[in-house]
Every structure is written in structure tokens, then in C-alpha cells.
Amino acid sequence: MSISEYQVTGMTCGHCEMSIREEVETLPGVQDIDVSAATGKLVVTSTDPIEDAAVIAAVEEAGYQAVRAS
Template sequence: MATTEYQVTGMTCSHCEMSIREEVEQIDGVTGIDVSAASGKLEVTTDGALDDAAVLAAVEEAGYSAVRAS
């Protein structure tokens, strides 16, 4: 298991969190998602290698932008 953290801009509420969660959970290999509008953080846990481009594209599809924090 590996966890990768992203800083997300534009999140303000639980609906924002839900939108991001719905997009990111579609990525192959994702086993856990923790997203917080309060902190602006997204943590993605996977059972293998994580495709950063796929995560960033999923966040963008939800209407937000992100950068890898760790």
C-alpha cells in the first residue's frame, strides 16, 4: 500500500469533496481516498503504483486543480 498526497485548489464544501471522490475512485488500483475541503488535501491510497496524471486529470474533470504534495 502506498499513499500519495495532493493539494487541491477550489474546494469549499462537502459537495466538492464528493465530486473529487467520485472521479478519483474510478482510477484502477485506488483502494482509499481521503479528501478534505477544510485542508485542501486529497490523499489517495493504492495497492500499487499510482498514475499521477490520472489523478490530476480526475481532479480536473471534477472541476478543480491539484498538485502532488508528497
Template structure:
């Protein structure tokens, strides 16, 4: 299993977490997602390599900005 973490700016509530989760879960191979508005953090787990560009694009699609940490 591989896990990548990202710092996400702009999240402030549970709705923000749901919006990001719904976009990221569409990425092929993703097996787990942890989103915390309180911490401004996103953790993505997959069985194989994680496509950072796809994760960042999904977060952008949800209306937020992220950087890999």
C-alpha cells in the first residue's frame, strides 16, 4: 500500500471534506481517503503508485488547492 499526504487550503467544514472525498474517490486505484478540514490535510491510499497530478486535479475540481507534503 502507498499513502501520499497533501496540505489542502480553503477547507473549513465537513461539507468541504465531502466535496474533496467525492472527487478523489473517482481516481482509479484509490483504496482509502482521509480528509481533515481541521488539520487542512488529505491522505490518499492506493495499492499501487498514486498519481499526484490526478489527486491535485481532483482537489482543484472540488474548489480547493493542495500541495503534496
């Protein structure tokens, strides 16, 4: 199991969270997604590591910006 955390900018509401969730859940291997507009965080749990670029691209497809949290 792999857990990756990202900082997302531009989220303001539940609709924002839902848009990101819908895009990220299409990535292969994703098991769970925790996204919060209040904290600006996205946590992706997957069966195998997912490339950061794929997650960031999915977030951008939803209309937001993301960077890997350290």
C-alpha cells in the first residue's frame, strides 16, 4: 500500500472536493481518496505507488493546482 499527500490550491467547497475526487479516482490502483477544501490537502491511498505527475495532472484536469507535500 502506498500513501501520497499533496497540497492543492483553489479549493473552496465540497463541489471542489468532489471534482478532484472524480478525476483522481480514475487513476489505476487508487483505493482511497481524502480531499479537504478546509486544509487544502489531498491524500491518495493506492495499491502501488502512483507517479506524482499522474495525480497532479488529474487535479489540474479538475481545474486546480497541486504539489507533492513533503
